[in-house]
Structure formats: C-alpha cells, structure tokens
Amino acid sequence: MNSRPPIVAVLGHVDHGKTTLLDHIRKSKIASGEHGGITQSIGAYEISTGIKGYPTDKITFIDTPGHEAFSKLRSRGANVADIALLVIDAKDSVMPQTEESISHIKNANIPFIVVLNKIDLPDAKPDKVKLDLLKYDVAVEEKGGKIPCINISAKTGKGVKEVLEAILLLSSDLNLKTDEKNPAQALIIETKKDKRGIVTSCIIKDGVLNTTDTVYAENLKTKIRSMYNDQGKLIQKVIPSSPFELLGFKEIPKVGSVITTTQGKQVDAQQEKTPKQAFNLEAILKTIQTKKINIILKVDSKGSLDALSDSLKKNDNIEIIMTGIGDIHKSDIFLASSSKSIIIGFNVKIEADAVELAKAEKIIIKTFSIIYELLDELDEVSGLLKKQGLDEKIKGESTVLAKFVIHEQIVYGIKVTKGKVSLADKIEVFRNDNLIGKSKIQSLQIRSNPVKEAKKGQEAGILINPNLDIKIGDVIKYIL
Numbered sequence: 001m002n003s004r005p006p007i008v009a010v011l012g013h014v015d016h017g018k019t020t021l022l023d024h025i026r027k028s029k030i031a032s033g034e035h036g037g038i039t040q041s042i043g044a045y046e047i048s049t050g051i052k053g054y055p056t057d058k059i060t061f062i063d064t065p066g067h068e069a070f071s072k073l074r075s076r077g078a079n080v081a082d083i084a085l086l087v088i089d090a091k092d093s094v095m096p097q098t099e100e101s102i103s104h105i106k107n108a109n110i111p112f113i114v115v116l117n118k119i120d121l122p123d124a125k126p127d128k129v130k131l132d133l134l135k136y137d138v139a140v141e142e143k144g145g146k147i148p149c150i151n152i153s154a155k156t157g158k159g160v161k162e163v164l165e166a167i168l169l170l171s172s173d174l175n176l177k178t179d180e181k182n183p184a185q186a187l188i189i190e191t192k193k194d195k196r197g198i199v200t201s202c203i204i205k206d207g208v209l210n211t212t213d214t215v216y217a218e219n220l221k222t223k224i225r226s227m228y229n230d231q232g233k234l235i236q237k238v239i240p241s242s243p244f245e246l247l248g249f250k251e252i253p254k255v256g257s258v259i260t261t262t263q264g265k266q267v268d269a270q271q272e273k274t275p276k277q278a279f280n281l282e283a284i285l286k287t288i289q290t291k292k293i294n295i296i297l298k299v300d301s302k303g304s305l306d307a308l309s310d311s312l313k314k315n316d317n318i319e320i321i322m323t324g325i326g327d328i329h330k331s332d333i334f335l336a337s338s339s340k341s342i343i344i345g346f347n348v349k350i351e352a353d354a355v356e357l358a359k360a361e362k363i364i365i366k367t368f369s370i371i372y373e374l375l376d377e378l379d380e381v382s383g384l385l386k387k388q389g390l391d392e393k394i395k396g397e398s399t400v401l402a403k404f405v406i407h408e409q410i411v412y413g414i415k416v417t418k419g420k421v422s423l424a425d426k427i428e429v430f431r432n433d434n435l436i437g438k439s440k441i442q443s444l445q446i447r448s449n450p451v452k453e454a455k456k457g458q459e460a461g462i463l464i465n466p467n468l469d470i471k472i473g474d475v476i477k478y479i480l
Contacts, residue, residue, distance in 0.1 A: 003055035004178040004240040005046065006171035007080060007203055010065040011101035012087035017117035018065035021087060021154040025061065025164070028157065043190035043201035044243035045230040051161075054168040055176075060203060060241045062189060067097065067104040071334035073189060073256045074108055080187045080203055083170055084112040085163070086138075090124035090151070094132045096325055102136050103322035104331075107339045111174070112147065113166050114140055119151040120158060126151055178240040182207045186238075186259040188217065191252050200246045200253060207261070210237045215246075216263045217253040224248045292319040294341035298328050298348050304371075308346060311375055328365065333357045342366070346374060396420045396478040400470055401459070411461045412470055421460065422453040425478040429468055437468040441478075 010018045029047035046060045062069070062081060073080050084105045088098055105112050114133065116126045130140050130149065139145025148166045152159030184207030192199050200217075209215070214223045225248040229235050238244045246259070253259075295318055299305045305323055312318050321339045324332070328343055328350045334357075336343050343358075345367035350358075358365055368374040396419030404411045414421070423444045429437050443463035444451055454460040470476075 001177045001179050002240075004176050004205075005056045005058035005060050006082045006167055006174070006176060007044075007060045007062065007205075007241055008083045008085060008167055009062045009070050009081035010085045010087060011067050011070055011105060012065075012085075013089070013092070013095035013097035013101070014066075016087050016089040016092065016095070016098070017154040018087045021085075021115070021117065021152070021160070021163075022061060022063055022065060024154050024157055024160060026063075028160070042228070042230055042243060042245050044203055046241070046243055049161075049164045049168065051165050051168055054172050056171070057168070058241070059164065059167055059171075060243055062203075064190065067101045068329070068331035068334065069189075070108070071104050071331050071338060073187065074104075074334065074338040079108060079110070080189060080205070081108070081110060082174060082176060083167055084108070084110055085115050085167075086112050087115045087117055087154075088129055090116040090119050090126045090129055091121055093125070093129045094136065099136060100322060100324055100331070102138060104335060107321060107335065111170055113163065113170065114138070114147055114149040115163055116149065116151045117154050120153040120156060176241075178206050180208045180239065184209045184213070184215075184259070184261045186244075186246075188253055188255055188257045188259060189243075191255060193252070196247055198247070198249045198252055200249055200259075201243070202246055202259060203243050204238050204240055206240055208237055208239055209244075209246075209259075209261070213261050215248075215259050215261055217249070217257040217259045220249060220251055220253050221263070222248040222250065292317055294319050294321050294339055296321050296332055296336050296339075296341045296343045297323045298332060298343065298345045299323070299325060300347035301325065304346055307371065308374070327351055328354050328367075330354050330357050333361055333363050336363045337361045344368070344374065346371065394419070394477045395422075395425070395480050396456075398460075398476045398478075400472050400474045400476065403470070403472060404461075409463055410467055411463055412476075413459065413461055414476060415459045416454050416456050418456060419478070420453050420455045421462070421478050423451075427464065428477045428479060429470055430475045430477065431471065431473075436470075436474070439464040439466055439468055 010022060012018050025047060026045055043064055044060055044062050046058055049057045049059060051057050086101055116129055118124055119126060130143050134143060138147060140147045140149035142149060150159055150162050150166055152163060186202040186204040186209060188200055188202050190201035211224050211227055224246060227235050227238060228245040230243045297308060297320060299308060302325060305325060309323055312320060321341050322335060327348045328345050330353055332343055333354055342364040347369055350365060396416060398414040398416045398421060400412050401415055402413030423441060425441045427439050427441060428435055441462050442465040444454060445461045446454055446458060
C-alpha cells in the first residue's frame with residue numbers, strides 16, 4: 001500500500017476568490033516552461049508543494065471551482081474529492097452560495113478547510129466571518145471547533161503556503177492509501193470534443209491505467225487510444241490521484257461515471273427513459289430510503305425562509321438538506337440526486353435547464369405560492385412516514401379477551417392476531433385506534449404454563465408492568 005496525494009475541491013460564493021486562488025497555486029507551483037505549454041485546462045492539475053514531513057508533498061486540485069461542478073460529480077455517486085476548501089471573502093462574509101457550498105460539503109461528508117480571502121483589505125473582518133459561520137454549524141478552531149481556518153490573499157499569495165500545508169496535514173490524518181495492484185478506478189470530471197475526438201478528463205483514485213487497457217464506463221466500452229497528463233504531455237500510464245485526459249470513447253460518457261478495467265453492471269436503456277414521477281404521496285414514499293424526507297428548500301425571500309424553516313424544523317420526519325433564496329438551479333438538482341432529496345420551492349421559478357435535468361435525474365420538484373398548502377402537504381407525507389415507521393417496528397398484535405385478578409395481580413387474557421408475542425416485549429395499548437398507554441410484559445403464560453412466546457392464533461395470559469387501564473376489546477401492539 002502506498003500513500004496517494006489528496007484530491008481537493010474548491011467551493012465558495014462567486015467573486016470570493018476561488019479561481020484567483022487556483023490560478024495563483026498553478027502559476028507558482030508548476031514550472032514556468034511546463035505551465036507555458038498548457039493551452040487549456042483538463043479540469044484538474046497536480047502540484048508538488050516542496051513541503052517536507054508528510055507522506056506526500058503532492059496535491060491534486062479539481063480546476064472547476066464551484067458547488068455545481070462538485071455536486072454534478074456527486075450526483076452520480078462520485079466522491080472524487082478527499083478534502084474541500086471553502087473560500088470566503090473576509091469582508092463580505094457568508095453569502096448565499098457560501099451557504100449552499102457548506103450544504104454540499106456536509107452532504108459529501110468530507111473534511112474541509114475554511115480559507116478567508118482578501119485579508120489584506122482594510123475592511124476585512126475575519127473574526128466576524130468566524131462568528132457568522134457558527135450559524136451554519138461550522139465551528140473553526142479559533143471558536144472551539146475542529147475546522148482549520150487560514151487567512152490569505154489569493155492576489156498576493158500571502159497565506160497560500162499555509163493552506164497547502166494544512167491540506168497535507170489533513171491528508172496525513174486521512175491516511176489516504178492505494179495499491180497499484182488493485183483494479184483501476186478513475187472518475188470522469190469533464191468531457192468535451194475537439195480535433196482529437198471525444199476527450200474524457202479524469203482523476204484516477206486506485207490502481208493503474210495503461211494505454212493498452214480496455215476500459216468501461218457504465219454501458220460504454222473502449223480501448224484506450226492515448227492519454228495526456230495535466231501538462232499536455234503524452235503518457236503511457238497514470239497512477240492514483242493523477243489527473244489525465246483519455247482518448248478512445250466513441251460516445252461521450254457521463255460526468256461522474258467511474259472508469260474501470262472490469263466490466264460493471266450495464267445501464268438499462270429502458271430505465272434511462274423512465275419518465276419523471278408525478279409529485280404525490282405515493283411517489284415521494286417510493287423515493288425515500290430512510291424514515292425522513294430529505295428536503296432542499298428554495299424560497300423568494302429571507303422572511304419566507306425563516307418562517308418555513310422554523311415550521312419544518314419542528315417536524316421530526318423532515319430533514320432539511322439545504323435552504324436557499326432564489327430560483328431552482330441545476331446545482332440544486334445535482335444535490336437532490338446525491339442526497340436523495342425532493343426540492344420544494346416557494347414563490348420561485350425553475351430554470352429551464354433545471355427542468356430538463358430533473359427529468360433526467362428523476363428528481364421530484366414541487367412549487368407552492370401559499371405557505372399553509374406547502375406545510376399541509378408535507379405534514380401529510382410526514383404522517384404517512386411516521387405510521388409506516390411504527391408499522392415496521394411492530395412484531396405482533398393481540399386483542400384483549402378477558403381480565404382476571406389472580407393473587408392480587410391483574411392478568412389479561414389475549415388472542416394473538418398478528419405475528420408473535422414474546423416475554424419482555426414492550427407494548428402499546430390502543431382503544432379505537434387511539435394510544436392509551438405503554439408498558440412491558442412481565443409474565444407470559446399459555447394454559448397456566450410459563451412460555452417465552454405466543455404465536456398468531458394462540459391464546460395467552462399476560463402480566464404487565466406498569467399496569468394500565470386496559471379493557472376488553474383493546475388492541476395491544478408488541479414492539480421490537
């Protein structure tokens with residue numbers, strides 16, 4: 001097993017300095033002769049930091065900054081980045097796209113570093129930014145958290161070396177390992193067509209790829225015709241964390257697809273043509289993998305956001321993945337795909353390209369213009385989920401047939417109507433579908449003989465503790 005360089009994504013609000021930072025790193029850490037030969041980006045580049053004392057001194061940066069590119073990769077299950085940089089303007093503080101970037105990073109479940117840019121400006125307020133971040137559950141080290149925070153000027157380069165060292169330190173803690181003997185796995189980060197044909201930009205995460213290899217990407221297969229590194233040089237093989245261009249595909253593979261040397265499961269063409277489901281209770285329940293509804297909420301104003309967020313947070317069956325002000329964009333669709341969420345809009349529009357993408361990704365979107373209609377519909381779905389969750393916990397049911405007092409203890413005669421009843425089960429007692437109390441079985445008998453369980457169709461006697469005011473005809477449910 002060998003250490004591999006970390007792969008880093010850069011996110012943040014527009015104009016907060018993501019591209020400036022990446023350009024500075026590229027120009028300062030790639031030899032001038034090599035950099036001069038690069039006529040276009042391949043979507044990522046690798047640098048040698050020259051910083052010693054870590055398992056590797058190399059870092060690969062994804063050169064497509066912004067949360068849309070990041071979430072586009074993740075929407076197809078590709079977690080290409082090991083670490084994220086959250087770039088924030090030290091004078092503007094947290095902005096809408098900053099908040100969205102935080103949601104995308106948290107959903108990816110990867111460590112990140114906060115980078116406060118433009119620190120050299122007189123109106124920079126780094127301490128205010130750190131306090132503002134606490135509102136989004138981002139606690140940097142100076143505020144009692146564990147997230148590194150570094151002040152920089154991407155324009156002058158001040159603090160950039162500290163950012164690179166923080167990445168290497170975090171990478172060391174992650175203990176990123178690879179084995180070149182493993183089957184090759186590379187992730188597609190960009191695709192394009194030029195005079196060479198279809199060009200696929202990739203980053204390899206495990207194993208090794210050679211120009212003689214036959215590779216697969218979902219339902220596509222090709223023999224590698226040629227490969228180029230991030231400096232435009234023809235190469236014969238690539239090793240883990242290296243960015244490269246691959247030529248050979250006859251059809252354009254999808255961004256986020258995994259390239260392997262072993263044939264994986266073929267994509268069902270009919271499945272790809274499946275139309276988007278209508279927004280209704282049944283459709284939502286089919287998309288939910290957990291007992292919570294994951295929601296991305298987009299609204300027209302801060303006032304609407306506060307009102308809706310406060311109401312939705314009171315519902316235990318709803319998990320808010322991200323909130324934002326403004327129309328529904330492609331990046332929202334990508335996040336919904338990767339987080340298995342539905343998108344709810346209030347007084348906002350859906351961009352045309354987002355509508356098409358939602359159909360392709362089979363994402364449910366619903367927009368409302370009246371708050372109570374939105375809350376009522378979500379409450380109805382939530383109620384069904386809650387009932388579904390309770391039903392799955394129930395292992396058995398019985399009806400109370402009789403009530404006896406034996407040796408000053410109340411014994412209930414029951415008939416098991418569903419599943420089974422076991423000694424020490426927790427119980428819930430219902431009368432006319434209303435819960436009247438909870439307790440636990442203390443003793444279970446069949447014909448005066450102690451038993452450990454009673455099955456469907458059997459009659460038994462139970463003693464419970466604590467006692468409840470149970471009546472003949474009540475229904476007892478036995479909980480896992």
